[in-house]
Amino acid sequence: MAHFKEVTQQSGLHPKPAGLVLQYGTAGFRTNANQLDHIMFRMGLLATLRSKKTKATIGVMVTASHNPEEDNGVKLIDPMGEMLTSSWEGYGTQLANTEQEELLTTLKDIVEKEAIDMSHEANVFVGKDTRSSSASLSQAVLDGIKALGGHSKDYGLVTTPQLHYMVCCQNTQGKYGEATLEGYYSKLSQAFSQLAKNASNRTDDQKHLRVDGANGIGAIKVRELESHLKKDLQLSIFNDGSRGKLNHQCGADFVKVQQKLPIGIKINPGDRCCSFDGDADRIVYYYTDSKGHFHLLDGDKIATLISSFLKELLNEAGLDLKIAVVQTAYANGSSTYYLENTMKVIVRCTKTGVKHLHHAAQEFDIGVYFEANGHGTVLFSRGAEGKIQQLAADTNINDERKKAAFLLQNTINIINQTVGDAISDMLLIEAILAIKGMTVQQWDTIYSDLPNRQLKVKVSDRRVIETTDAERRAVTPAGLQDAIDDLVKKYKQARSFVRPSGTEDVVRVYAEADTQENADALAHEVSLAVYGLAGGVGDEPKPLH
Ligand code: NG1
Ligand code: ZN
Secondary structure (H helix, E strand, C coil): CHHHHHHHHHHCCCCCCCCCCCCCEECEEEEEHHHCHHHHHHHHHHHHHHHHHHCCCEEEEECCCCCCCCEEEEEEECCCCCECCHHHHHHHHHHHHCCHHHHHHHHHHHHHHCCCCCCCCCEEEEEECCCCCHHHHHHHHHHHHHHCCCEEEEEEECCHHHHHHHHHHHHCCCCCCCCCHHHHHHHHHHHHHHHHCCCCCCCHHHHEEEEECCCCHHHHHHHHHHCCCCCCCEEEEECCCCCCCCCCCCCHHHHHHHCCCCCCCCCCCCCCEEEECCCCCCEEEEEECCCCCEEEECHHHHHHHHHHHHHHHHHHHCCCCCEEEEEECCCCHHHHHHHHHHCCCEEEEECCCHHHHHHHHCCCCEEEEECCCCCEEEEECHHHHHHHHHHHHCCCCCHHHHHHHHHHHHHHHHCCCCCCCHHHHHHHHHHHHHHHCCCHHHHHCCCCCCCEEEEEECECCHHHCEEECCCCEEEECCCHHHHHHHHHHCCCCCEEEEEECCCCCCEEEEEECCCHHHHHHHHHHHHHHHHHHCCECCCCCCCCC
């Protein structure tokens, strides 16, 4: 086959360093950028095969999200804009690790196993973030696609969720929207302006939002969005990439983990602020109070705000649709308690990684899913969307129902259902706050977070920790879970769990308790247990205080 010959020739320009082994992890491949050229070429090959197999357009995004500037990574996007199906992640790992001379054999194995018709045409959309390594790495992806005879469309600089959106638009023949940036901005901003019409007399202060762009792609794209928003929302953009370093002391991950303001943002008490991560698929909100204390509104608070808004609208519309909130073990215990006991919505807990949350959310009429770190969105089943559209078109209903149906309809349009999207989530949150006439402080008081702490422990092989019950209990190594259970008993309102990270070579420790001191102490003691029982390396974890 002519294409295979081309692959052999071209792959020589993107050689694999002998012996290097990488895994398709929680969110694709991610490591230091100088180890990734061959991975990118090979993911171009894999995306082309996936496109031939699914007879649809596939996406490849070059980004390392919230990781440091020196890193990079790649994520594949399946036809409906969702993450690559897990059954293909193994092929990704195989292709990534096969030595140069075996590449063709591995490729042909996949073609055979999947019975791929190589004469079928392939189409792949490619996007990249602002990292300095992204230009040459995305070129390597394009080279891989070309080598296998696939067609590519290079979207250049886009956020991760924008590329997911493009793939979905393309494969639904425009039903989801137009597969252009202009199409994306006009769909979202029109929905926002329809929703904002239902807000009463907002002052300029209420319309004002401060955005920390993490010195990344989100800053560029939110500026492009701005011109479509007219005066409905006024944005001040900080960390826009003109000076600072990507994700360095700024961005959603920094703000969430450090629980403090990003660098370079100027705010007064009560000002509403949000931070995006490096590829704009996560968002968290925050403000400072009159005493200068920092208050974070993370993915759990966002899920609560959105689900209570939707639940009220469903009531007003008289629609009987099943709504659920999907979280992970990192969700603050207070949020889970509030959702289950006060709001009385169904709550599901899944393993970490958005694909798990996405799948669980698909089981409901309306599934709101968020990781505590701010990655999340809302999924509407086809049936639910149909009922909402039908109601909105019904001329025989009262004004209250009509208004609720109209708001639900525009809420569907403002949401990027393919994946968590900082820009789309930001617009929805701003619309909800405006409609409810709610300040960020009022939103914050819905429930109070339990003090919590996240730590990392280095061990020689993090795979010695195996977990069950949506990662909330460790099955191995022997004795670790018993030790955690004993430590948790020492504190009030306490909870703790450990799991190996899927994106870093560390074990993550999470603890919450009645006070910050206790959460810190528990996290430290659990870290010591991990260090002692799971093969800790380097210095023993030190107490936080
Ligand atoms: P790992 O490294 O597996 O904990 C982290 C985040 C995930 C997810 C992925 C992908 C935490 C605790 N973990 O995964 O939620 O966002 O990165 O980016 O935030
Ligand atoms: Zn991200």
